[in-house]
Amino acid sequence: xxxxxxxxxxxxxxxxxxxxxxxxxxxxxxxxxxxxxxxxxxxxxxxxxxxxxxxxxxxxxxxxxxxxxxxxxxxxxxxxxxxxxxxxxxxxxxxxxxxxxxxxxxxxxxxxxxxxxxxxxxxxxxxxxxxxxxxxxxxxxxxxxxxxxxxxxxxxxxxxxxxxxxxxxxxxxxxxxxxxxxxxx
Numbered sequence: 001x002x003x004x005x006x007x008x009x010x011x012x013x014x015x016x017x018x019x020x021x022x023x024x025x026x027x028x029x030x031x032x033x034x035x036x037x038x039x040x041x042x043x044x045x046x047x048x049x050x051x052x053x054x055x056x057x058x059x060x061x062x063x064x065x066x067x068x069x070x071x072x073x074x075x076x077x078x079x080x081x082x083x084x085x086x087x088x089x090x091x092x093x094x095x096x097x098x099x100x101x102x103x104x105x106x107x108x109x110x111x112x113x114x115x116x117x118x119x120x121x122x123x124x125x126x127x128x129x130x131x132x133x134x135x136x137x138x139x140x141x142x143x144x145x146x147x148x149x150x151x152x153x154x155x156x157x158x159x160x161x162x163x164x165x166x167x168x169x170x171x172x173x174x175x176x177x178x179x180x181x182x183x184x185x
Contacts, residue, residue, distance in 0.1 A: 028074040040071045050076045055151060061144035077140035080147070089146050090132040093125050096150075096157060117156055117166040124170035131177050142176030149173065 027039045049072045050057065057076040061067065067077035079085060099110065100118035118125065128146065132138070149157055149169055156166035 028071050028078070030068050030071055030074055037068065042071060042075055046071050046075055050079065055148075058144045058147045058151070061140055062148045064141065067140060077144075080140040080143040081138055086132040086138065086143065089143065089150065090129040092150050093129040093132070093146075097122060097125050111153065111158060114156065114158055114160050114166070117160065121167040121170055124167050124174065128170055128174050128177075131174060138177045139179045141179055142173050145169075145173040145176055 026042045028042055030037070030040050053072070054076065057073055058080075060073060061077060061080070065073065067074045096113050096118055099113050100115045100122075104112055104115070132143075132146070149155060152158075154162065156162045156164040156169060
């Protein structure tokens, strides 16, 4: 059941998962004890919680928590797979590559990337950016992993001393983009 719902999250942006009812309102499918899956309305406070807790929701989704566990998590998953969010992440990855290719400036106030690791993982960064902007569905699970990687200032994208391998994290995120396969009807 989890894979079917997540498939709906990733493949049907305005289908069963997020059906508009009135200005900004909608419904999401969530697990309901004893009932299985149930439609739940999206309230303004759910939207607010999604916005305020986006980083922790990214972590939860990126670690594999099913989107249907709560209205807020399901709502966040639908937002992650939208083309605008995907384009912004691809641009951020391109900016990281651009920063690594240029000599660092002492006058710059930008956060510095870990040049050696980014240059070593150039192929994976490019492939991930291309996958984000490609037509077709992606998994919220993979997009969340990319968002966590970009936002983690202590991670391998920015720090040399981290035990994580940047290339491996990027390959895992790329593989997670297609974790669901075709939608289940």
